[in-house]
Amino acid sequence: MLTGLSQLNLEITSFCDKSTLCFMCGHQDPKVFPKLKFGHMDFGLLSNIVDQLPKGIIVTLHRDGDPLAFPRLEQALDKLQDFIVSIVTHGEALGRRAKEIIGKATTVTVSVIPNDPDRDIQLKAIREFMELKGDDLPQLQLKFVGEIKDPQAYFDLGL
Numbered sequence: 001m002l003t004g005l006s007q008l009n010l011e012i013t014s015f016c017d018k019s020t021l022c023f024m025c026g027h028q029d030p031k032v033f034p035k036l037k038f039g040h041m042d043f044g045l046l047s048n049i050v051d052q053l054p055k056g057i058i059v060t061l062h063r064d065g066d067p068l069a070f071p072r073l074e075q076a077l078d079k080l081q082d083f084i085v086s087i088v089t090h091g092e093a094l095g096r097r098a099k100e101i102i103g104k105a106t107t108v109t110v111s112v113i114p115n116d117p118d119r120d121i122q123l124k125a126i127r128e129f130m131e132l133k134g135d136d137l138p139q140l141q142l143k144f145v146g147e148i149k150d151p152q153a154y155f156d157l158g159l
Contacts, residue, residue: 002052010049011063012041013070018090019118022111022145036064043072047079055082062088069093074100087138092121095128105138112154114146123153130157 002008015038021029030036053059059080061067068089070076077085077100084106091110094101101108110126130140142159144151 001054002049003054005054005057007058007060008049008053009060009063010041010046011065012046012061012067012073012076013065014038014063015040015069016064016066016090017069018066018092019121020116022090022113022116033064038065040070040072043075046076050079050083053083056084058084058086060086060088062086066090066093068097073097074104077101077104080104085138088143090118090122091129092118092125094125095132096125098129098132101129101138102133103136107141108138109141109143111143111145112148112151114148119153123157126157126159 014036050059061070061076066089067073067087081104085104086107086109087101087105088109088111091108094108094110108129110122112122116122126140133140140159142154142157144154148154
């Protein structure tokens with residue numbers, strides 16, 4: 001049993017499926033991380049980890065990949081039902097994966113980066129997710145990573 005934890009970050013995938021990779025991230029850049037092996041966490045390993053966690057802690061899905069790129073995301077969230085689950089994502093897949101996430105995560109944080117060439121894709125996905133989720137969890141929030149020159153479209157979302 002992994003006792004004494006209040007929070008655990010789980011990297012369930014090292015893949016990022018953002019249309020244009022973030023300029024500042026480097027996680028997907030072989031020049032920055034030449035030995036990074038791309039893949040998804042084995043679901044058996046995920047289950048073994050979760051089974052050892054004290055109920056009620058914060059489990060954050062984020063690190064070198066985007067958790068929405070994990071093919072078994074809905075099953076992972078089902079496995080994490082006894083925890084406070086936070087997802088950090090670029091958000092482009094939110095609309096497509098909404099039904100797997102709604103009511104199963106506590107928060108979803110969408111990272112907004114300066115001069116993102118995929119801004120319109122991100123905004124459309126956020127709007128679609130918000131419409132589908134209504135007042136249900138997860139709480140949706142934005143994380144501005146750097147100075148956003150024209151943030152009004154994000155402010156207009158009411159987040």
